[in-house]
Amino acid sequence: MYALTFGGKEIINYSNIADPILLSSTDAIIKISLAGICGSDLHVYHGRETGLDQGTVMGHEFTGVIEEAGKDVKKFKKGSRVLSPFTTSCGKCFYCSIGMTCRCEKGNLFGWVQNGHGLHGAQAAYIRVPMADSTLVPLSNDLDEQKALLLGDVFSTGYFCAENAGIRRSSTYVIIGCGPVGLMAVIAAKHLGAEQLLAIDFVPERLAIAKQFGAEPLNASGLNIKEEILNRTHGRGADGVMEVVGSPQSLRSAIDILRPGGILSSVGVHTAVNFSFSPGEAYDKNLTYKSGRCPARYYAEKLLREEVPQRYAIEKIITHRFSLAEGPTAYEIFDKKLDNCIKPVLMN
């Protein structure tokens, strides 16, 4: 099959490699329909995440159809439509039982092979999914494929971020970063009842979508964010801040604009060694800090059941569609934010 593989810093190869095969009776092989390219794939692309083996198939966001199921896979058969969260989960361990599927004791991240161990990714024609019954989520025929793709990571993550911010009516919330996850957090925060919701970014096209989704856009270029938010909140600061960027600067801004007793909800993937605020500042702010990887398996099921993605045009963030063969170019366009690219997907 063909796949996009990691070839070293800033090298993505369109490679012809062996088809995946069942390695366990609970595995399934999925024929990929849509695969997303995610902001966290860019960390790998730039070599910021160390340890990934060269030749690893990239990507962790996908929808598809069961091509082959092991004999112990009970929920799916050849032809079943599925979406997948970005990690596998067993459905039985302590963490799965409390809905924290992202920390399953047997779970693994797709698109991460290190020293020969781990799982290949989804930017390919086919993928092997371990623990298929408890990892994959069945898709009804009437659900749009693009919505399903976003449920596997960015919409679930945006929702998780908004829920963690403890949204209440008549409070003021700020989202820092209007990339795919930030824009999904806008929809989620509005859905959860946020009235005053400000969305900060530098990119006008992204701010325009944030506005369409119901946020008040704030362009950070040339703006003193702290002053602006304090002015709008009787000098107090925001009741909740959602940080989706993952940089020390964005975390610093979040603290600066949060009121004492507020909640800082962070889903940005941070790689810094230290916090950009001190324990003393956290104390003085009576800070509640929530962060971490979204349990996407749990949220995908919950949000489908509550018909949340069905109600909103979440797929609007998908600005670019490429064939798998165009993958290396897609990475470049996404990375450099060329052509107003917000979220690219690969179609098989």
Ligand SMILES: [Zn+2]
């Ligand atoms: Zn992702």
Ligand SMILES: [Zn+2]
């Ligand atoms: Zn588990």
